[in-house]
Amino acid sequence: MNKQKRFLLNESELPRQWYNIQAEMVHKPLPLLSPVTKEPLTAEDLSHIFAVECARQELDQEHAWIDIPEEVQERYRYYRSTPLVRAYALEEALGTPAHIYFKNESVNPLGSHKVNSAIPQCYYCKQEGVTNVTTETGAGQWGAALSYAAKTFGLECAVYQVKISMQQKPYRSSIMRTFGATVTGSPSMSTRAGKDIITADPNHPGSLGTAISEAVELATTTPNCKYTLGSVMSHVSLHQTVIGLEAEKQMEMAGEFPDTIIACFGGGSNFAGMAFPFMRHTIKEGKKIDFIAAEPASCPKLTKGKFEYDFGDSAGYTPLLPMFTLGHTFKPANIHAGGLRYHGAGVIVSQLLKDGLMRGVDIPQLESFDAGMLFARTEGIIPAPESCHAIAATIREALACKKTGEEKVILFNLSGHGLIDMTAYDSFLNGDLVNYTPEL
Amino acid sequence: MNKQKRFLLNESELPRQWYNIQAEMVHKPLPLLSPVTKEPLTAEDLSHIFAVECARQELDQEHAWIDIPEEVQERYRYYRSTPLVRAYALEEALGTPAHIYFKNESVNPLGSHKVNSAIPQCYYCKQEGVTNVTTETGAGQWGAALSYAAKTFGLECAVYQVKISMQQKPYRSSIMRTFGATVTGSPSMSTRAGKDIITADPNHPGSLGTAISEAVELATTTPNCKYTLGSVMSHVSLHQTVIGLEAEKQMEMAGEFPDTIIACFGGGSNFAGMAFPFMRHTIKEGKKIDFIAAEPASCPKLTKGKFEYDFGDSAGYTPLLPMFTLGHTFKPANIHAGGLRYHGAGVIVSQLLKDGLMRGVDIPQLESFDAGMLFARTEGIIPAPESCHAIAATIREALACKKTGEEKVILFNLSGHGLIDMTAYDSFLNGDLVNYTPEL
Numbered sequence: 001m002n003k004q005k006r007f008l009l010n011e012s013e014l015p016r017q018w019y020n021i022q023a024e025m026v027h028k029p030l031p032l033l034s035p036v037t038k039e040p041l042t043a044e045d046l047s048h049i050f051a052v053e054c055a056r057q058e059l060d061q062e063h064a065w066i067d068i069p070e071e072v073q074e075r076y077r078y079y080r081s082t083p084l085v086r087a088y089a090l091e092e093a094l095g096t097p098a099h100i101y102f103k104n105e106s107v108n109p110l111g112s113h114k115v116n117s118a119i120p121q122c123y124y125c126k127q128e129g130v131t132n133v134t135t136e137t138g139a140g141q142w143g144a145a146l147s148y149a150a151k152t153f154g155l156e157c158a159v160y161q162v163k164i165s166m167q168q169k170p171y172r173s174s175i176m177r178t179f180g181a182t183v184t185g186s187p188s189m190s191t192r193a194g195k196d197i198i199t200a201d202p203n204h205p206g207s208l209g210t211a212i213s214e215a216v217e218l219a220t221t222t223p224n225c226k227y228t229l230g231s232v233m234s235h236v237s238l239h240q241t242v243i244g245l246e247a248e249k250q251m252e253m254a255g256e257f258p259d260t261i262i263a264c265f266g267g268g269s270n271f272a273g274m275a276f277p278f279m280r281h282t283i284k285e286g287k288k289i290d291f292i293a294a295e296p297a298s299c300p301k302l303t304k305g306k307f308e309y310d311f312g313d314s315a316g317y318t319p320l321l322p323m324f325t326l327g328h329t330f331k332p333a334n335i336h337a338g339g340l341r342y343h344g345a346g347v348i349v350s351q352l353l354k355d356g357l358m359r360g361v362d363i364p365q366l367e368s369f370d371a372g373m374l375f376a377r378t379e380g381i382i383p384a385p386e387s388c389h390a391i392a393a394t395i396r397e398a399l400a401c402k403k404t405g406e407e408k409v410i411l412f413n414l415s416g417h418g419l420i421d422m423t424a425y426d427s428f429l430n431g432d433l434v435n436y437t438p439e440l
Numbered sequence: 441m442n443k444q445k446r447f448l449l450n451e452s453e454l455p456r457q458w459y460n461i462q463a464e465m466v467h468k469p470l471p472l473l474s475p476v477t478k479e480p481l482t483a484e485d486l487s488h489i490f491a492v493e494c495a496r497q498e499l500d501q502e503h504a505w506i507d508i509p510e511e512v513q514e515r516y517r518y519y520r521s522t523p524l525v526r527a528y529a530l531e532e533a534l535g536t537p538a539h540i541y542f543k544n545e546s547v548n549p550l551g552s553h554k555v556n557s558a559i560p561q562c563y564y565c566k567q568e569g570v571t572n573v574t575t576e577t578g579a580g581q582w583g584a585a586l587s588y589a590a591k592t593f594g595l596e597c598a599v600y601q602v603k604i605s606m607q608q609k610p611y612r613s614s615i616m617r618t619f620g621a622t623v624t625g626s627p628s629m630s631t632r633a634g635k636d637i638i639t640a641d642p643n644h645p646g647s648l649g650t651a652i653s654e655a656v657e658l659a660t661t662t663p664n665c666k667y668t669l670g671s672v673m674s675h676v677s678l679h680q681t682v683i684g685l686e687a688e689k690q691m692e693m694a695g696e697f698p699d700t701i702i703a704c705f706g707g708g709s710n711f712a713g714m715a716f717p718f719m720r721h722t723i724k725e726g727k728k729i730d731f732i733a734a735e736p737a738s739c740p741k742l743t744k745g746k747f748e749y750d751f752g753d754s755a756g757y758t759p760l761l762p763m764f765t766l767g768h769t770f771k772p773a774n775i776h777a778g779g780l781r782y783h784g785a786g787v788i789v790s791q792l793l794k795d796g797l798m799r800g801v802d803i804p805q806l807e808s809f810d811a812g813m814l815f816a817r818t819e820g821i822i823p824a825p826e827s828c829h830a831i832a833a834t835i836r837e838a839l840a841c842k843k844t845g846e847e848k849v850i851l852f853n854l855s856g857h858g859l860i861d862m863t864a865y866d867s868f869l870n871g872d873l874v875n876y877t878p879e880l
Contacts, residue, residue: 380592382615422615
């Protein structure tokens with residue numbers, strides 16, 4: 001009869017293991033170094049701030065497959081599988097011979113892929129006797145996901161949200177409060193770090209740097225409290241591989257295999273989640289796939305950054321990470337895709353980029369919103385400003401196919417919806433948005 | 441292995457016909473009357489403002505099954521089936537032996553069930569050579585759904601939004617603009633009706649009454665322009681039966697049949713959509729099901745209204761409808777569930793209520809938000825303030841089962857998510873919300 005639009009898995013077909021690409025990489029990622037001693041960090045070192053199991057996963061270069069705990073699988077079943085969707089209407093609007101598919105993570109609880117890692121991080125904390133979790137958040141996607149996951153496992157949750165973001169996007173802090181989290185604008189008077197900042201500058205608008213400092217301080221000074229992170233780290237990428245593992249089975253249902261895989265890129269977790277399960281076919285079987293990470297032109301660490309040891313945060317509190325970076329003091333322009341405003345690239349992805357297994361493309365802000373508008377008007381979903389970058393890269397590839405006549409199969413990750421970001425669309429519709437060219 | 445959480449249909453199992461309960465009702469609804477002549481209206485009369493096919497469906501008391509056009513089915517496949525979900529976490533939190541299921545219409549494009557009727561209404565307009573559609577909207581759920589559907593079929597769309605709502609919920613008008621609709625705050629200077637109102641009262645905040653007047657005027661004075669409606673009318677209820685028809689198959693997959701079916705009630709379309717397909721088993725086979733429409737205590741037309749002929753709008757422009765009503769001049773309190781602030785009940789539901797086939801329950805505002813909070817924290821979805829009423833009624837039934845020990849199967853419709861309504865949750869969390877007792 002008709003062309004099938006959506007592909008969904010039965011609960012019995014959902015992944016029971018995450019895929020740990022570290023174990024199969026030819027060139028392993030370099031070690032994380034202590035910011036103090038410059039010595040490689042052990043899982044034991046990392047477990048002072050992260051859950052023990054997350055710290056172990058972070059450095060695991062042995063096991064390609066890691067069991068998803070039964071209770072995490074149970075929570076995944078609340079919303080997974082997410083649909084794999086053939087974007088017929090977008091294809092038609094572009095007049096492309098390419099077949100465009102997207103994985104719709106926007107229908108997840110809290111509207112983005114972030115919950116895929118929030119659930120296991122909270123689960124491990126609960127298992128290890130932890131009672132409180134904390135984190136930092138900018139726009140609030142990660143903070144919202146963590147708030148829900150913490151409530152699910154009966155943990156108290158304290159989120160430090162960048163003060164200026166909290167004022168600009170009040171809906172996201174309302175969402176966190178709805179899930180019972182304590183939300184504090186950073187810098188705050190609740191930590192030593194915060195007090196120092198405020199004392200020096202009472203009007204400090206906050207940054208991810210100040211919020212990380214406060215969350216880490218809370219975790220290290222509070223009994224039974226752990227710090228959690230929504231991207232960058234390898235264990236977060238590991239948890240996100242449920243996306244790609246599902247997509248692989250769903251592409252089989254559609255009878256196709258992707259030539260091109262695209263995701264937007266901030267800290268790397270949604271890209272990793274979609275790409276790594278497919279990349280194992282490249283590593284093991286030499287399968288040719290064009291992996292494209294779409295970053296904002298205003299924060300181009302993949303295309304214009306340097307591979308070197310750098311801090312993960314702007315203040316220099318984190319371990320030294322071997323990665324592509326614009327430097328930890330780089331200040332990204334104030335684009336609406338807040339989740340992509342990050343100076344570095346995560347250690348696994350950086351190694352893969354270095355080894356030529358993937359590539360980055362730079363998307364100017366206006367092109368990203370043009371793409372998001374077209375996607376909304378054809379497929380009916382308003383994408384998050386971050387996800388608009390993946391759509392823009394997809395449209396570039398699809399239009400290239402239109403020129404060459406190639407029927408490429410393109411798969412991209414729709415990491416989240418934009419319903420909490422409508423002020424960004426408003427600005428775009430009003431002609432108030434601009435492109436930014438970074439000074440490097 | 442595990443208890444299955446979600447039930448989804450394959451595309452081949454999706455309904456190909458809507459269910460028209462009018463054809464099987466023992467006591468048919470009374471006719472709509474012309475406001476001028478007081479004579480019964482014909483489909484021909486109604487087709488002056490509605491699409492011809494919608495006007496025909498409105499009065500169809502013959503055909504129990506009406507084919508869903510192929511192009512509408514194709515658009516439904518963009519997001520249907522919606523999941524039927526077993527609310528294990530909510531059951532556990534309540535400690536109830538009841539089995540609670542909900543149909544999740546919140547993952548639809550634009551976040552509510554409204555799109556199920558917006559698509560066919562725009563399709564019929566397109567088929568009939570109409571180029572422009574118009575409507576009124578309060579909070580904006582219907583206006584957003586119509587904007588998307590209009591774009592999909594290449595129609596121009598003009599929405600009159602209640603001016604005060606437009607200011608209070610700016611995100612919804614941004615959403616409509618994203619889909620290319622023209623959004624005008626009502627009262628406006630763009631119509632004769634609007635000019636009259638503004639001239640008399642320059643600071644008029646607008647109401648559904650003013651917005652209906654303006655939209656109807658635009659439709660009747662613009663070539664190739666039709667008026668559309670998001671609830672109340674029988675053809676809207678007809679389109680929404682895809683919800684219940686899917687749910688019936690999905691309950692079969694779950695191996696259960698509902699004892700109790702619950703939906704919130706404003707104009708009646710989401711209630712009708714869920715209830716009518718199940719009610720045919722009551723009408724034809726005498727199956728006992730407890731159908732509960734959850735209305736706000738501040739607008740209790742089902743429990744405290746009178747059955748009589750009344751206008752559908754506050755200004756008295758519409759046909760006279762035979763229905764339970766609080767009177768068309770009733771001013772509902774300013775509760776956050778804007779979609780439930782309606783004085784009447786639609787003609788089919790009113791007849792069914794009169795015949796004892798269903799019942800209404802009244803939910804105070806605070807109870808509705810208590811219910812919504814518990815649902816969010818257990819099931820991970822922040823419900824629309826309207827849907828909170830269905831959840832509150834469900835919780836009442838589930839707690840009654842806890843007392844009696846009955847393992848009742850309760851099915852409710854989650855008509856939409858609350859992500860655009862976070863200010864309402866904020867007010868609740870801050871303790872600023874109150875209950876309203878209407879003066880009747």
